[in-house]
Amino acid sequence: MASTLSGSFTDRLLSREEGSASRNFFLSALFWSILGMGAGLLGGIEFSNPDLVHNVAQLAFPHLRMFHVNAVAIGWLSMGYVGAIFHFVPSLCKNKLWSERLGNVTMWAWNLVMVGAFCLLLNGNTEGREYAELPAILDVMVMLALIMVAANVYMTVINRRVKKLYVTLWYFLGSLFWFPLVYIIGQRTFVSLPGLNDAIIGWFYGHNILGMWFTTVGVGMMYYLLPRLTGAPLYSHGLSMLGFWGIALFYAPTGTHHILQSPVPEWLKAIAIISSAFLLVPVLTVLTNFFMTMKGKWTMMVTDLPLRFAITSCMFYLVTCIQGPFQATRWINWYLHFTQWVVGHAHLALLGTFSFILTSAFYYSMPRLTGREWHSQGLIRAHYWLKFLGFLLMMTSLTIAGLVQSAGWAFGVPIDQWSLQIRPYWFFRAISGVMILLGQCIFAYNTYKTLYTPRMVPVEGAAKTKEVKV
Amino acid sequence: MYGYRLGAIGIVTTFFAIIFSTVLMPMVLFNPKPTDSRNTYATIAEADPARGRQIYVREGCFYCHTQFNRLQDRGYGPLVKAGDYVYEAPHQLGTARTGPDLTNEGGRFPSEWQKAHLVEPRAVKPGSIMPSFSYLNERDMNDLVSYIQSLGNGRKSNAFVEAPDEYRTTTETGRKFIALKTVDTNADASANAGRGIYQQNCASCHGLDGMGEGPNAISLEKKPPNLTRPFYKQYSDEFWFYRITEGVPGTRMPRWGDGGSLTDARGGILTHEQRWYLVAYLKTLQKDHEVTVDKLDQLDPIHQTKLPVLSHQEYEPSTGD
Numbered sequence: 001m002a003s004t005l006s007g008s009f010t011d012r013l014l015s016r017e018e019g020s021a022s023r024n025f026f027l028s029a030l031f032w033s034i035l036g037m038g039a040g041l042l043g044g045i046e047f048s049n050p051d052l053v054h055n056v057a058q059l060a061f062p063h064l065r066m067f068h069v070n071a072v073a074i075g076w077l078s079m080g081y082v083g084a085i086f087h088f089v090p091s092l093c094k095n096k097l098w099s100e101r102l103g104n105v106t107m108w109a110w111n112l113v114m115v116g117a118f119c120l121l122l123n124g125n126t127e128g129r130e131y132a133e134l135p136a137i138l139d140v141m142v143m144l145a146l147i148m149v150a151a152n153v154y155m156t157v158i159n160r161r162v163k164k165l166y167v168t169l170w171y172f173l174g175s176l177f178w179f180p181l182v183y184i185i186g187q188r189t190f191v192s193l194p195g196l197n198d199a200i201i202g203w204f205y206g207h208n209i210l211g212m213w214f215t216t217v218g219v220g221m222m223y224y225l226l227p228r229l230t231g232a233p234l235y236s237h238g239l240s241m242l243g244f245w246g247i248a249l250f251y252a253p254t255g256t257h258h259i260l261q262s263p264v265p266e267w268l269k270a271i272a273i274i275s276s277a278f279l280l281v282p283v284l285t286v287l288t289n290f291f292m293t294m295k296g297k298w299t300m301m302v303t304d305l306p307l308r309f310a311i312t313s314c315m316f317y318l319v320t321c322i323q324g325p326f327q328a329t330r331w332i333n334w335y336l337h338f339t340q341w342v343v344g345h346a347h348l349a350l351l352g353t354f355s356f357i358l359t360s361a362f363y364y365s366m367p368r369l370t371g372r373e374w375h376s377q378g379l380i381r382a383h384y385w386l387k388f389l390g391f392l393l394m395m396t397s398l399t400i401a402g403l404v405q406s407a408g409w410a411f412g413v414p415i416d417q418w419s420l421q422i423r424p425y426w427f428f429r430a431i432s433g434v435m436i437l438l439g440q441c442i443f444a445y446n447t448y449k450t451l452y453t454p455r456m457v458p459v460e461g462a463a464k465t466k467e468v469k470v
Numbered sequence: 471m472y473g474y475r476l477g478a479i480g481i482v483t484t485f486f487a488i489i490f491s492t493v494l495m496p497m498v499l500f501n502p503k504p505t506d507s508r509n510t511y512a513t514i515a516e517a518d519p520a521r522g523r524q525i526y527v528r529e530g531c532f533y534c535h536t537q538f539n540r541l542q543d544r545g546y547g548p549l550v551k552a553g554d555y556v557y558e559a560p561h562q563l564g565t566a567r568t569g570p571d572l573t574n575e576g577g578r579f580p581s582e583w584q585k586a587h588l589v590e591p592r593a594v595k596p597g598s599i600m601p602s603f604s605y606l607n608e609r610d611m612n613d614l615v616s617y618i619q620s621l622g623n624g625r626k627s628n629a630f631v632e633a634p635d636e637y638r639t640t641t642e643t644g645r646k647f648i649a650l651k652t653v654d655t656n657a658d659a660s661a662n663a664g665r666g667i668y669q670q671n672c673a674s675c676h677g678l679d680g681m682g683e684g685p686n687a688i689s690l691e692k693k694p695p696n697l698t699r700p701f702y703k704q705y706s707d708e709f710w711f712y713r714i715t716e717g718v719p720g721t722r723m724p725r726w727g728d729g730g731s732l733t734d735a736r737g738g739i740l741t742h743e744q745r746w747y748l749v750a751y752l753k754t755l756q757k758d759h760e761v762t763v764d765k766l767d768q769l770d771p772i773h774q775t776k777l778p779v780l781s782h783q784e785y786e787p788s789t790g791d
Contacts, residue, residue, distance in 0.1 A: 047568075050591070055604050188560070195557070195563075196555045262550070263552040423599075
């Protein structure tokens with residue numbers, strides 16, 4: 001930190017210090033996560049208390065939801081992912097990031113996108129496409145930022161000092177090839193397609209921002225973190241390749257399962273359903289690999305908190321990916337579609353799985369990037385339990401609410417009757433939001449204390465913190 | 471290094487193969503032609519529904535309201551076709567139904583009601599969790615309402631639902647069945663005969679006047695319909711007969727033809743003759759004008775909040791929502 005305070009203005013703003021791009025990305029992600037989750041929480045409370053905010057356009061539920069989705073997806077998860085990529089890739093290639101300065105330029109560009117998203121989305125300046133709400137100028141900026149990240153990472157890998165590419169690098173390199181293309185295709189910024197074609201492309205994008213970015217980078221992070229945190233070697237490199245190719249093959253064509261009951265062509269629905277069902281193969285392969293790697297090491301979860309986050313993430317990944325293929329079949333989709341069950345599933349993937357693995361990467365990387373041990377293990381534990389229990393509560397209430405709604409639609413009960421039955425679940429969902437946001441605030445406070453307060457404890461105290469019990 | 475090059479080629483090829491099959495192919499092969507039931511965005515002269523659509527997009531209505539009804543949705547009007555969406559960009563199909571489907575929302579409520587509902591949803595729909603959009607200015611509000619009122623206006627059904635084929639002369643069974651009909655369903659005498667059958671078998675739920683307010687109706691989840699609505703004038707004799715014979719699935723309306731067959735006039739809980747008399751009586755129930763609320767100040771908010779009240783206007787299965 002000391003070196004960033006000296007030097008010219010450019011050096012402070014666009015540091016060339018090793019690890020600074022990764023650290024800055026992580027910190028920005030944390031900042032946007034607070035705003036994004038806050039927006040989600042306020043939106044959730046408005047379900048319980050619809051008259052809470054009156055006459056403020058910026059705080060109306062639809063606007064909050066647009067910002068919530070973009071802030072947690074583009075802000076928190078994606079920025080954190082880039083932070084993790086910038087830290088993991090050099091470490092796997094045994095060299096330095098190709099250009100820390102380019103990394104910091106990307107970081108500022110990405111933050112600018114998020115400031116723009118905050119100002120524009122809350123005022124309703126949207127393109128009206130779910131998950132692709134960002135207006136044209138921001139789309140272009142995200143695209144540029146992604147290309148800068150990809151260039152940086154590809155150059156780092158090309159200049160690597162080890163011959164073998166570990167599977168994490170496969171996932172990262174693949175994602176940085178797929179995602180910019182998916183983003184270009186999916187945004188539909190400068191085109192106006194006929195409605196259903198728009199929907200087909202929209203869901204190609206809507207599902208692949210998950211499948212070709214959040215999943216692939218997230219799974220890559222799991223592959224990195226589990227062996228690093230446990231000290232055990234990866235169970236099987238052969239299985240890891242099978243998982244990689246399975247995801248690469250079966251994830252991309254699944255998008256149309258979001259509009260199974262709309263009048264889009266049946267053959268496209270069939271491709272989507274079959275690919276969705278086949279997704280069980282890579283998912284189970286990947287998880288077998290993880291769980292076999294953990295063999296004999298499960299008790300480490302008790303003391304190693306980043307590992308605890310990572311394992312929780314793997315468990316939720318299992319649940320998400322069992323739910324997913326079944327929801328994509330016609331008969332279950334027939335019953336469950338349009339309901340809060342789906343919202344629960346989306347949170348299971350993005351909050352339960354990928355937010356947890358990102359948090360694990362954050363807790364793992366920050367001491368290595370800054371040379372400072374975490375201020376308080378107790379606060380990390382508080383964060384874990386608030387986030388974990390809060391998420392379980394959210395998942396349970398959304399799932400039950402979804403089942404009530406499903407029954408309502410399936411049996412033709414008028415909506416103004418069943419909507420009264422799900423009010424308790426809206427309430428519990430709001431409570432769960434409070435817990436998760438509180439956890440995230442504790443996380444931010446802990447990070448602040450770690451990085452920005454002078455150290456009281458000498459360095460040898462760092463070893464002791466590992467021994468703290470549950 | 472050769473292995474990685476092969477891998478890279480594999481990734482690129484796979485990905486473009488997938489983009490070809492699920493992105494490009496639908497763009498080329500799937501080009502629905504505009505149907506008559508598409509939205510033309512022209513309903514209210516003084517407001518602009520096309521601009522209202524932009525307000526709909528801006529306010530993010532599609533996060534809670536879908537715009538495609540499904541085969542299994544009851545009470546949401548005619549089913550959508552692929553060509554209905556040709557001019558819909560960006561698409562507003564929606565993904566979640568926290569609120570009702572809006573495919574055929576146009577004309578379901580008066581514009582005044584829609585406006586009141588946008589300003590203060592709980593005043594006109596108690597228990598609703600829709601956010602208030604009171605911050606919209608007058609022009610935005612009018613345009614949005616005119617857009618809502620335009621939804622599904624092109625989707626007219628020009629054929630009334632008919633009884634299944636075995637009740638009609640298009641099939642052999644149907645011709646035998648019609649040949650067994652001995653009752654003149656338009657005669658007053660038949661209606662008089664049917665009145666007695668109605669009071670013995672039907673009035674306990676459907677009420678003495680057929681308005682669905684019989685004493686048993688209180689205990690029913692699905693309330694009986696108001697048979698005095700002019701809507702029921704469209705029912706053909708065969709459709710009435712079919713409804714009585716086969717009951718209404720999902721409700722407590724029994725199958726009065728149980729134990730009999732169409733080609734044997736004697737079988738069933740009620741015989742063919744009794745059912746035809748009943749048809750003759752039911753056809754006399756419809757009034758010329760239905761009492762509906764079409765002005766905002768006619769609404770009685772206090773009455774609306776008493777949900778379990780037995781009101782023939784609010785609990786008809788056929789109106790859904």
